[in-house]
Amino acid sequence: MDLLPDDMVASIFGRLPPCSLAASRCVRRKWCAIIDTRRLLRADLLPLRLDGFFFLEEDLRGGKYFFSRPSTGRRISGRLTDFLPDECYGDTMILDHCNGLLLLWERVANPATRQSVHLPPFPDPCTEGFYPVFFLAYDPIVSPQHYEIVLIPLVPSTRIEESSNIKFREDSEWPPSIFTTHVFSSTKWRWEERSFVREGEAAGTIADMHSDWQARRRHAVYVRGALYVHCQNDSVMRITLCDDK
Structure with missing residues (x-):
């Protein structure tokens, strides 16, 4: 098909x-x-529609509110305790979300199907002394059953010199040229260490990342196989999960 014009290839795909x-x-x-x-x-x-959305408070209370039409509320429950197991009632904080899936602590939930699954224990960051933030990567168009979870290490608020167990110096580039972290695959059903090769210049240094260390201010968006992470110095880091870049 490489020899065919793009319009002809598109016509074939359209069938x-x-x-x-x-x-x-x-x-x-x-x-x-x-x-x-x-x-x-x-x-x-098409037609695509928005059945509802969660609003999350960015404070210590971590309040969450579900907004939807009355007709949607009968099908999709914004009350996670309606379908989560009893042992989850005390820990229903939403860590992340992606295309209808919710990431809780060591659990993924789907309010539309009222199903949830318990995950293997969350790992610590590969970089000792850093804080873990977890992001969900899910594209139901590509694979309705498969999702991944990426651990992004958060630079601590204390100075590097004050923590002897942290290997990086204040002037170290961040992210490093080889960025190693943990990624969970629902297909393999396990966490694995994966290394991503940085393309281009670093977003900054470790010192630049101290300005804002609060985990709830960090967000990510998963689009077309790439996870775009809002870093601590307000830069954006793109992680392509399919080719480790």
Whole structure:
């Protein structure tokens, strides 16, 4: 198909069912560009709708509120305790969310299906002395059953010299050229250490990251196979999970 004009390739893709089209999108970058540019996959899934959303308070209380139409409320429960096991009642803080899935402490929940699953224990950061922040990566168009969780180490608020167990100096680049962290795969059902190669210059130094260390101010967005992480110096770090960059 490489010898065919893009318009002809798009015409062929337009005849595929959504599942096959989603699989074709993952084969080659050129195919992905053709499908995305012409919005072939989205056209098959329209109309899209927003059934509801959670509002999270950024304070120590960690309050959460679910907003939806009355008709939606009968199908999707914003009360997580309606379907979570009894042992979760005291710990329902939402750590992250992505395309309808919620990440709780060592648990993933789906309010639409009222299902949840307990995860293996969360690991500590590979960088000793740093704080862990966990982000969810899930694209139901590519794979409705598969998701990943990425641990992002948070630079502590104390000065590096004051913590003898931290290997980095204040002037160390962040992120480092080889960024190693833990990633959970729902397919393998385990946490693994993965190393990502930095492309381009560093976002800053360790000293730059001390300005804002609060975990609840850190957010991430997962788009087309890449996780965009809001770093502590207000830069954005892109992590491509498919090719470790």
